[in-house]
Amino acid sequence: MTKILLIGYGNPGRLDDGLGPALAEAVAALGLPGVTVDSDYQLTVEDAAAAAENDVVIFADASVNGEEPFFFREIVAEGTLGFSSHSVDPEAVLAMAVDLFGAKTKGYALGIRGYQFDEFGERLSDKARENLSKACEFIVPILRDKRIGDR
Amino acid sequence: MNTSSSNLKKIVIEPVTRVEGHGKVTILLDENNKVHRTLLHVVEFRGFERFIIGRPYWEIPVLVQRLCGICPVSHHLAAAKAMDVIVGGEKLTPTAEKMRRLMHYGQMFQSHSLHFFHLCSPDLLFGFDADPAIRNVIGVAQKFPELAVQGVMMRKYGQEVILRTAGKKIHGTGAIPGGINKNLTIEERDYLLKDIDQMVEWAQSALKIAKDYSVENLEKVIPFGSFESNHLSLIREDGAMDLYHGNLRAIDAQGNKIFDQVDYQNYLDYINEEVRDYSYMKFPFIKFLGPQDGWYRVGPLARVNTADFIDTPLAEAARKEFMAVTDGKPNNLTLAYHWARMIENLHSIEEIKILLDDPDLQGNALVVKGERRDEGVGLIEAPRGTLFHHYKVDENDQITMANLIVSTTNNNEPMNRAVQKVALDHISGVPEITEGLLNHVEVAIRAYDPCLSCATHAMGQMPLEISIVDCEGRLIDRKSKR
Numbered sequence: 001m002t003k004i005l006l007i008g009y010g011n012p013g014r015l016d017d018g019l020g021p022a023l024a025e026a027v028a029a030l031g032l033p034g035v036t037v038d039s040d041y042q043l044t045v046e047d048a049a050a051a052a053e054n055d056v057v058i059f060a061d062a063s064v065n066g067e068e069p070f071f072f073r074e075i076v077a078e079g080t081l082g083f084s085s086h087s088v089d090p091e092a093v094l095a096m097a098v099d100l101f102g103a104k105t106k107g108y109a110l111g112i113r114g115y116q117f118d119e120f121g122e123r124l125s126d127k128a129r130e131n132l133s134k135a136c137e138f139i140v141p142i143l144r145d146k147r148i149g150d151r
Numbered sequence: 152m153n154t155s156s157s158n159l160k161k162i163v164i165e166p167v168t169r170v171e172g173h174g175k176v177t178i179l180l181d182e183n184n185k186v187h188r189t190l191l192h193v194v195e196f197r198g199f200e201r202f203i204i205g206r207p208y209w210e211i212p213v214l215v216q217r218l219c220g221i222c223p224v225s226h227h228l229a230a231a232k233a234m235d236v237i238v239g240g241e242k243l244t245p246t247a248e249k250m251r252r253l254m255h256y257g258q259m260f261q262s263h264s265l266h267f268f269h270l271c272s273p274d275l276l277f278g279f280d281a282d283p284a285i286r287n288v289i290g291v292a293q294k295f296p297e298l299a300v301q302g303v304m305m306r307k308y309g310q311e312v313i314l315r316t317a318g319k320k321i322h323g324t325g326a327i328p329g330g331i332n333k334n335l336t337i338e339e340r341d342y343l344l345k346d347i348d349q350m351v352e353w354a355q356s357a358l359k360i361a362k363d364y365s366v367e368n369l370e371k372v373i374p375f376g377s378f379e380s381n382h383l384s385l386i387r388e389d390g391a392m393d394l395y396h397g398n399l400r401a402i403d404a405q406g407n408k409i410f411d412q413v414d415y416q417n418y419l420d421y422i423n424e425e426v427r428d429y430s431y432m433k434f435p436f437i438k439f440l441g442p443q444d445g446w447y448r449v450g451p452l453a454r455v456n457t458a459d460f461i462d463t464p465l466a467e468a469a470r471k472e473f474m475a476v477t478d479g480k481p482n483n484l485t486l487a488y489h490w491a492r493m494i495e496n497l498h499s500i501e502e503i504k505i506l507l508d509d510p511d512l513q514g515n516a517l518v519v520k521g522e523r524r525d526e527g528v529g530l531i532e533a534p535r536g537t538l539f540h541h542y543k544v545d546e547n548d549q550i551t552m553a554n555l556i557v558s559t560t561n562n563n564e565p566m567n568r569a570v571q572k573v574a575l576d577h578i579s580g581v582p583e584i585t586e587g588l589l590n591h592v593e594v595a596i597r598a599y600d601p602c603l604s605c606a607t608h609a610m611g612q613m614p615l616e617i618s619i620v621d622c623e624g625r626l627i628d629r630k631s632k633r
Contacts (some may be wrong), residue, residue: 013202013217040320042221045269045288046307078289088269092289099292100300120202120217 001034002146005054006139007047009040010062015121016114016128019062023112026136027143035143043088048096052103056149058139059090062128063111069131070112072138077107106149110139174601175616176592178574182622186579189571193432193559193601200553208237208544212326215540218555221602224258224313224323225533225558229540231326232396232529236416237544239521240329246514247330252395253506254316254325255531256499259394260350261309262534263451263496266600267357268302271489274594275364280587301353308343308350312503315339330518340507347504351465354500358469358493365490366476374576376485376569376595379404381437381446382453383561385532388412390459392470392498394532400457401437401447406481409437415530418539424556434563435556446564449536450599451491456481463505466498485569488598533558535600559601569595578619584628589617 008024010017021039028037038050043059051057063071077095088096094107112135116125124132142148175192199218203211212231216223228251235241243251269288276295277286285294292299310320317323318333325331365372381404385397399418401409413421424433425442436445447453455474461467473490476482482491506512529540536558543552559566573595577588619627 011217013214041219041223044306045265045303046310049303049307088288092287095289096292096299096303099289100296100303120199122217 002056002149003054004035004056004058004143004146004148005038005050006035006058006060006143007038007040007043007050008060009043011041013120013122015116015119015123016125017062017117018122018124019112019114019128019132020060022124022132023060023110023135023139026132027140030140030144032140032143034146043090043093045088045093045096047088047093048100051093051097051105051107052101054105056106056108057094057097058108058110058148059093060110060112060135060139061090062114062117064114064117066111066113068113070110070135070138072108072110075107075109108148110135174596175618176570176596178578178592178617178619180619180621180627184580184582184621186571186574189567189574191563191567191570191596193563193566200555203550203553205549207548208234208542208550209328209548211542211550212328213322213324215555216322219557219602222258222262222533222535224254224317225531225538226540227317227323228255228326228395229529229531229533229538230542231328232531233527233540233542234328234529235330236527236529237524237542238328239523240519242519242521243330244514244516244519245511246334247517247519249506249509249511250316250331250334251326253335253503253512254313254323255395256502256506257309257312257316259309259499259534260354260496260503261306261313262600263492263499264302264305264309264354264357266534267361267489267493267496268299268305270597270600272298272302272360274590274597275360275489279591279594280585283586283590286590301356304346305350305353305357308346312343315343327518329520332517334514334517335512337513340512343503344507347500347507350500351497351504354493354497355465358490358497361490361493362469362472365487372484372486375591376573376598377483378485378565378568378572379483380448380565380568381409381440382456382481383437383447383449384454384457384537385415385530386412386457386459392454392458392461392495394454394495394499396531399530399537402457402481404481404483406456406479409440415539416528418528418530418541422539422556424560432560432563433556435561436564447561448565449558449561450488450534451495452482452484452488453536454532455491455494461494461498463498463501465501466494469494469497485565485572485595485598488600492600535559535602536561557602559599562599562601566596566599566601569598584619589619589628592617 008020010020012018012021024037024039077098078091097103097105113131114128177190179188181187215226215230273286314320317325383401386400387393387397399413400411423438424435436442461470526543539556541554545551573591577591618629
């Protein structure tokens with residue numbers, strides 16, 4: 001069975017930035033076999049070790065100005081030059097999984113469009129909530145049927 | 152853009168969004184391409200204090216973790232310490248204090264390891280001017296895979312400690328007003344003990360890399376972004392380094408004590424904050440010295456400078472070596488932050504090892520309460536420096552006032568000075584400003600490990616932007632990085 005890791009990340013205390021963790025919570029509640037769900041504020045380097053233990057890793061995050069209601073695309077492993085590695089890009093996590101742990105993990109980014117980020121508050125905007133719902137409708141069958149990764 | 156004077160252009164770049172995590176450096180050149188002025192703007196989102204007004208005090212240690220995605224544990228514990236005062240429970244049971252300390256040292260270990268291996272090491276291993284295509288965490292992974300794996304596993308270990316003390320990796324609930332809500336089971340203890348010796352060994356190796364780099368490159372390290380400053384930290388009653396609790400000590404650049412053993416409940420008598428027009432982030436200073444002379448450094452360098460000793464053997468030996476370089480006087484070198492950080496990293500894992508062998512962690516007395524108060528201050532030495540949490544609570548148990556001074560705010564003036572020094576030394580008058588030269592500015596800021604990527608990071612954000620503007624107001628170069 002294809003092993004899938006879904007990491008929903010973002011700050012639930014910063015309005016729509018909580019879209020990633022909200023998706024993770026929704027998926028985790030389903031208890032899908034073969035699907036591991038994790039949630040964090042930001043991606044960091046140790047996520048590479050977890051990614052390497054799976055065939056597929058899906059990074060779910062809020063998108064500031066991406067497509068509506070969400071985008072979903074395969075990502076390639078590549079190093080990115082950053083000011084800070086407190087937070088690591090999905091591509092870099094995947095690259096470390098490959099380079100450090102010899103993984104052949106496939107990576108995908110699920111960017112759910114959000115609209116409000118500029119204040120503190122533990123709630124999603126109405127439009128973000130709609131986008132979250134559509135993203136769930138899209139991703140859950142893929143996770144359930146393991147229609148991803150070609151492995 | 153605002154302009155001023157006949158032969159200079161002053162550029163004020165307003166933050167595009169008020170999202171915490173944005174940093175902007177503006178370098179202003181005169182007509183001879185000499186650096187006239189530099190400004191580091193760090194956009195601090197101040198709305199958090201308002202966000203928690205009206206919330207019940209017992210929610211605060213969990214709520215404040217929303218503030219920072221990198222050091223939520225520091226905010227969790229600083230808030231819990233303030234709430235200990237509110238409930239009259241600041242004298243914790245041994246189990247509660249040791250569980251909190253274990254959590255805190257786990258946080259230190261993961262944060263310092265992450266910074267060193269994956270943020271600082273590309274600059275040290277490849278050079279500040281190296282090709283940016285390899286001067287990054289992936290470059291380290293490809294050329295020094297063993298080192299990169301160590302960094303990942305050390306960070307992971309620190310996170311495991313947090314998980315077993317805070318209850319969760321994020322939004323931990325371990326610390327509560329007056330204590331803790333769980334002890335450490337034998338199974339959890341044994342799990343953490345399994346890899347402890349390996350972690351100590353790796354921490355020693357990391358320290359050696361930082362020390363060797365500093366010693367072997369002294370000619371570069373001494374002038375790089377360096378300047379004399381005051382230093383501030385918590386200190387134990389006997390003068391030992393204590394990252395979890397103590398009283399405030401401030402020393403000047405020569406090591407003379409400005410104040411010592413100050414109860415941090417009275418911090419407002421000693422610390423003030425200045426507002427400047429170009430930055431949302433305030434500039435703290437020692438009150439009676441004034442903003443001109445009273446600013447100070449916090450964080451690993453300040454803590455190693457202020458401590459009389461460290462009470463774990465390996466870290467104490469390392470501290471002595473560190474202090475010998477400056478004949479026992481405070482070290483004021485910006486790049487020495489890395490060496491000091493790795494001394495603290497070793498101290499943290501030594502403390503974890505000692506704590507794991509302490510049966511008090513399996514105790515069942517978890518919470519104490521005493522006389523209820525309406526105001527409390529909690530301080531902790533977070534990875535980046537001293538973190539202040541101050542709250543007032545009404546008779547309905549609701550928060551009526553909150554004031555937070557975060558570590559990066561305490562280092563605001565030093566970071567600005569470091570940027571100015573590096574720009575003057577490396578960029579001023581240079582005909583072509585290369586990426587490598589601009590990276591020198593970043594290296595200086597990175598030494599302080601500022602939390603620019605805090606709290607929100609949604610796809611599309613850029614935490615740091617550097618702009619160079621000439622005397623005609625033309626933008627010469629700009630780069631943005633996550």
